[in-house]
Amino acid sequence: MKKSKxxxxxATPEEIILLDQQAKENGMNRSEYIFSLVKKDSxxxxxxxxxxxxxxxxxxxxSLLLNPxxxxxxxxxxxxxxxxxV
Amino acid sequence: MSDIQIxxxxxxxxxxxxxxxVLGYIAQKAYLGGxxxxxxxxxxxxxxxxxxxxxxxxxxxxxxWHFIITFQKSWDHTYLLGIGVQAAKLFSSDYQVLFAxxxxxxEPHLHFGVNAFSYHPNTPILSEKIMDNxxxxxxxxxxxxxxxxxxxxxxx
Numbered sequence: 001m002k003k004s005k006x007x008x009x010x011a012t013p014e015e016i017i018l019l020d021q022q023a024k025e026n027g028m029n030r031s032e033y034i035f036s037l038v039k040k041d042s043x044x045x046x047x048x049x050x051x052x053x054x055x056x057x058x059x060x061x062x063s064l065l066l067n068p069x070x071x072x073x074x075x076x077x078x079x080x081x082x083x084x085x086v
Numbered sequence: 087m088s089d090i091q092i093x094x095x096x097x098x099x100x101x102x103x104x105x106x107x108v109l110g111y112i113a114q115k116a117y118l119g120g121x122x123x124x125x126x127x128x129x130x131x132x133x134x135x136x137x138x139x140x141x142x143x144x145x146x147x148x149x150x151w152h153f154i155i156t157f158q159k160s161w162d163h164t165y166l167l168g169i170g171v172q173a174a175k176l177f178s179s180d181y182q183v184l185f186a187x188x189x190x191x192x193e194p195h196l197h198f199g200v201n202a203f204s205y206h207p208n209t210p211i212l213s214e215k216i217m218d219n220x221x222x223x224x225x226x227x228x229x230x231x232x233x234x235x236x237x238x239x240x241x242x
Binding site for chain 1: 109110112113114115116118120121122123124125126127130131132134137138141163164167168170171174175177178182186205207215240
């Protein structure tokens with residue numbers, strides 16, 4: 001197990017009460033609860049960013065579907081390739 | 087009967103298999119497109135929809151919306167795919183969507199699977215009211231493009 005370090009946090013008495021209530025409700029101590037939120041926030045940001053970035057790739061695939069120079073057969077092959085990832 | 091029908095499929099979209107069932111079904115169709123996912127071996131498209139749900143700061147019962155757009159006569163595939171891309175793009179800034187052109191049956195039709203959970207954790211879930219607004223936008227879009235046709239919105 002990695003050695004942990006102590007950090008100081010400033011909080012009002014009300015914030016401390018709220019923190020303790022929420023941590024207890026989730027079966028965690030203060031540190032565990034705070035870092036569970038930090039990790040969740042990190043996962044949310046990462047997923048959101050990945051999906052946002054995927055919109056460009058999706059736009060490219062979708063534009064191929066609309067390209068009149070491509071045959072219907074070719075467009076179906078694109079679908080076949082995409083199906084592998086569903 | 088209307089020339090174009092937008093039909094919202096009612097079913098059990100609350101259970102753990104909902105993403106698998108709807109996206110798996112749509113993916114079997116001839117042509118595929120959509121927004122809000124990467125094609126990568128590390129994480130399937132279904133996984134990417136599920137992650138949006140698990141990381142959302144909102145809760146709800148419905149996981150996914152499934153609707154179709156049907157056409158009375160045979161249209162050129164590229165036109166239909168154009169409608170598919172336009173409709174999917176409406177959702178793309180907030181919700182993931184997979185669509186397909188289905189050539190099975192009497193006439194070609196488009197299927198859409200839209201994640202009820204946004205990939206933005208703080209964006210509300212795609213409620214019935216919000217979904218109805220999106221579907222009316224699609225209906226208006228089609229009415230503008232095809233003014234001589236009747237376009238209806240149905241909930242089945």
